[in-house]
Amino acid sequence: MRIHLTSVFVDDQDKALRFYTEVLGFVKKAEVPLGADRWLTVVSPEDPDGTELLLEPDGHPAAKPYKTALFEDGIPAASFAVDDVPAESDRLRGLGVRFAQEPRRTGPVTTAILDDTCGNLIQIVHSDE
Template identity: 90%
Template sequence: MRIHLTSVFVDDQDKALRFYTEVLGFRKKTEVPLGDDRWLTVVSPEDPDGTELLLEPDGHPAVKPYKEALVEDGIPAASFAVDDVHAEFSRLRELGVRFTQEPLEMGPVTTAVLDDTCGNLIQIVHSK
């Protein structure tokens, strides 16, 4: 068994697609119109046939309070592996990305947390 798909709830799919592709560096994999929304996924360019991230509209009434509670408590909605948190932090900060947690070493891992501009906190992490 493998993880095929996971999702983040976003407040605007177009804005999310721009952020996740142009800023974070993912590639669009799937885009299927579904009424007012789309089945819209991105993948890592390093693993284009790997796990897809669904940029899922946050229109369900339960989602917005859930997202707000996570952000208020500083809890990331997702975690992405990077080769070097410090280098990625610098690269993203130069692109104007807002971080809620600067790189922090915690034993064998280093993490940082960013705002994805779509209502989520996202953690980047690397292991020693």
């Protein structure tokens, strides 16, 4: 068994697609119209057949309070692996990304937390192990 798909709730699919592709560097995998919304996924260009991230509309009544609670408590909605957290943080900051947590080393793990502009905090992480 392996993870095929995971999702983040977003407040605007177009804005999310721009952020996740143009800023974070993912590539669009699927876009299927579903009424007013779309089945919209992105993948890592390093693993185009790997786990897809669904940019899921937050229209369900439970989604917005859930997102708000996580955001206000500083809890990331997702975590993405990078090779060098400080370098990636610098690159993203240069593109205007706001960080809720600057790079922080805890044992063998370095993390930072960014705002995806769509209502979520996203963690980037690198582990020495």
